[in-house]
Amino acid sequence: DIQMTQSPSSMSASVGDRVTIACRASQGINQWLAWYQQKPGQAPKLLIYAASFLQSGVPSRFSGSGSGTDFTLIISSLQPEDFATYFCQQTHSFPRTFGGGTRVEIK
């Protein structure tokens, strides 16, 4: 199985901050990576697919980059509605696996 490791596991940030979340795969997955946002009591929402492609309807302050084993999700200017937990997921092979999540809290 491909293990996905996210860092940090939690962070505090202020509105307007630039936020960077890292995700590392235990083996190369090319660009087969997705990012999701989850708010309490809600299902995850797709933000980024294929490492860097913005899902339709997602604000442009979200961006993704990376290839191989190292990936990054960036929120360029954190907004109040962005306080949530973020998960990466490899879509390279079965079994599909997720990172442990990064909780972004209000500072």
Next chain:
Amino acid sequence: QVQLQESGPGLVKPSETLSLSCSLSGASFSSGDYYWAWIRQPPGKGLEWIGTIYYNGITYYNPSLKSRVTISVDRSENQVSLKLTSVTATDTAVYYCARQGNSGRSFDYWGRGTLVTVSS
């Protein structure tokens, strides 16, 4: 607009079988364009992929659950079902169904999820 809705018992006794259905509107499970998945999330924890099914019945399961899981499609009801046998308290979770779309094989549509508690 694609919508997924999970349904099933919210309480299951240990050693029994968990059975859930996922109803689809705005699309058809018989379409060959997509795959359909079950994913679960224990309270306060991360996401775990359970398995995926293609419209023709081909399935892929998480090896950690494979001996206990069956995912199937009921085309007449436009539903995907999940059965998990011999449940224990560690199977307590919110269970989601989701569509694996053409966007990098990601899960682009999700149901709201249904909480299943395993307890006597």
